[in-house]
Amino acid sequence: MPPSVTPNWAFEREHWRRGHVRVAGVDEAGRGAWAGPVTVAAVLLPGLATDYPFRDSKQLSAAQRETYAEEVRRVAVAWAVEHAWPQEIAQLNILGATHAAAARALARLDPAPQALITDYLRLHTALPLLAPPRADALSYSVAAASLLAKTERDRLMTELDSQYPGYGFAGHKGYGAPAHRTALERLGVSDVHRRTFAPIARMLETSPDRLPSPTEKEP
Incomplete structure (x- = not known):
């Protein structure tokens, strides 16, 4: 701190x-x-x-x-x-x-x-x-x-953790922690990930997306 x-x-x-x-x-x-x-x-x-x-x-x-x-x-x-x-x-x-x-x-x-x-x-x-x-x-x-x-x-990311289990949002709050990267490699990119951010964009280029594309409806 x-x-x-x-x-x-x-x-x-x-x-x-x-x-x-x-x-x-x-x-x-x-x-x-x-x-x-x-x-x-x-x-x-x-x-x-x-x-x-x-x-x-x-x-x-x-x-x-x-x-x-x-x-x-x-x-x-x-x-x-x-x-x-x-x-x-x-x-x-x-x-x-x-x-x-x-x-x-x-x-x-x-x-x-x-x-x-x-x-x-x-x-x-x-x-x-x-x-x-x-x-x-x-x-x-x-x-x-x-x-x-x-x-x-933080409250919203904890809610997203239950909607998108396995990514660990409640812990790392969506930041680029090693556990987050590991989860992405295992689960693919979700519709609450920022697909224009370089780490996510690179992942989408090199591996198929396993979850639906973003929709107009936000969480």
């Missing part, structure tokens, strides 16, 4: 000084996975500069993430989580699909944000945007979004 870093309100204050009171944090989970969705959360915290226990989800255990994600939902002024599934990722590429999911999440926030902070994700938006690296570890708003994105995606 990376060394713990305590977030603060420095990036939010940059927006506040310019009169943008409602600042939303945005973060994603699953961009590098071989299977399942990329998940984006947007969170609008009260602009009170309160210290929260929120941290970058990568710094926390699964149990801590669940506890703090529930706290995010409790204290947030507004929050939303959206997914881009493999079909959309194939159509838009992973960055485009991430942007599309972020746009959907932001559109659901009520009240609407006046400014944004992301973890180095340069969204196409008319809103004032700060996109520093490691914002999920440095900004309370982005850390809160990180927690929601990670816990919601």
Whole structure:
């Protein structure tokens, strides 16, 4: 686990000084996975500069993430989580699909944000945007979004584990772990795998696909 870093309100204050009171944090989970969705959360915290226990989800255990994600939902002024599934990722590429999911999440926030902070994700938006690296570890708003994105995606991957037994989704969450590669060699590529990602595309070129092609219906 990376060394713990305590977030603060420095990036939010940059927006506040310019009169943008409602600042939303945005973060994603699953961009590098071989299977399942990329998940984006947007969170609008009260602009009170309160210290929260929120941290970058990568710094926390699964149990801590669940506890703090529930706290995010409790204290947030507004929050939303959206997914881009493999079909959309194939159509838009992973960055485009991430942007599309972020746009959907932001559109659901009520009240609407006046400014944004992301973890180095340069969204196409008319809103004032700060996109520093490691914002999920440095900004309370982005850390809160990180927690929601990670816990919601993990929940979905655990559900997919029961729908697609044998791949081990509940364990590796769709990332390129050795156990995932072994399962793919044994079972073939499923319709929740990202067929445009290089490791999966190479596998499809060299071995027959044993499961049905993707359908319009998403899990």
